[in-house]
Amino acid sequence: MRLEEALKALQLEGSTALFEPYWEDSERTIPEQGPRFLQPLEITRNREYAGLPAEVDEGLLECARQVRETPALAQLAWHCARLLYVHRSYPPAQIRCWPTLEATFGDQAGLFYLIVALEAVPRMRAYHIAHGVPDDVTRATTTHFTESTRIYQEHHGDRWGVLPRVLYWLRNHTGGELYCLGRFEYMVRPFWGRVKAFQNDETGEILALSCDGIHYDAQGFAVSSEEPASWKAHLIEEPEVVRGFPIAPTGTAVKAEVKLPRSSWRCMLQPGDPILETHIPAGGNMTPERCRESMQRALYFFPRFFPERPFVAFGCASWILNPELETICGPSWNMVQWQRELYLFPVYSNGRDGLYFVFGQDEIEVATAPRDTSLRRALLDHLAAGRPLRSGGMFMLREDFRHYGSQHYRSMWPPSVLR
DSSP: OOHHHHHHHTTOGGGHHHHOTTHHHHHHHSOTTOOGGGSHHHHHHHHHHTTOOGGGHHHHHHHHHHHHTOHHHHHHHHHHHHHHHTOTTSOHHHHTTOOOOHHHHGGGTHHHHHHHHHTHHHHHHHHHHHTTOOHHHHHHTTHHHHHHHHHHHHHTTTOOOOOGGGGGGGHHHHTTOOEEETTEEEEEEEOOOSEEEEEETTTOOEEEEEOTTOEEOTTSOEEOTTSTTOEEOOEEEOSSEEEEOEEOTBSOBOSSOEEEETTTEEEEEOTTSEEEEEEOOSOOOOOHHHHHHHHHHHHHHHHHHOTTSOOSEEEEEEGGGOTTHHHHHOTTSHHHHHHTTSEEEEOOOOSBTTHHHHHSSSOOOTTTSOOOSHHHHHHHHHHHTTOOBOOEEEEEEGGGGGGTTSOHHHHTOSOGGGO
């Protein structure tokens, strides 16, 4: 079926640019009997494996029946799955803009994309089986489904479904990149942080320096170059010495140039180095024990199953790493206790970071947003006082995990070069 014909039948004429890439390929490859992921047995099998309850089956199966019986819908479902899982160069930004299908499905529109999402399950399982990954890890790595549907339900009258904005993440599952090991999820990725970490061979001190050209405000938080009264860090690497501005392990830049002699300071981590990129699924209960156990598992898992993916550190960027979280929520919070074991560093923030993960929306009305949890109340009080919600970054060098529990990086601050 031609693209224009299919979109017209579904009242989606304005979406031509989004779905035009690879449409002809999808026309050629759609199975004669229709996509397998639309069959009832396949849907229920994938739903169960993804950890969703049986109560969703009625809606899923009815939606799939309607898709199977409508050629334009069947072609679109197949095309969406191909764009997600086969044509991985198709931009995530365009996936986020895919239209919802209320004109066709009414208030059950989210089920269409949930069916497409569930096609990730057999692809992920096949990859894991081929690489000997234990089944319990595979099952644990389906947390994206339960969390995405929970957020959808919260804002769509308790109905089942997902929004297009969450679909791109499933590529990490089907490509065998993402693994859930206890409390956290991990992928081996290049380090993206705008810092370099150095170690003193004599004292063992770890010191991060800001990369060149980053602007900071008076508090040491990363800001745009247009920010009034901002200052710009430099990083000058000479044959005998490295000169730059320190990043405190509590997550802010220090406006005081230091000089690190290359004879005693080695670079341990820099942008582009392979790291275990750490992701934090929703669910709370980030106890110190669970955090430590998860990171320990990751140190075993990747060398065991993917020795061709070396890494030098853990790394993460998240609203959970907001350096001000201790002030916002209090020192006893699990998230704050995890922060203390890590080397925090500033990242650019829009001042509303974390709202989607806490409230399910990118924009909220502070005065009317729900205050039904202690976390929501703390964040809303912070916003109401006119203060921003930031993100933060972190790293922990692989060999430093043995110090977990001692607040290793903070215990060495300030370093000798600042005293």
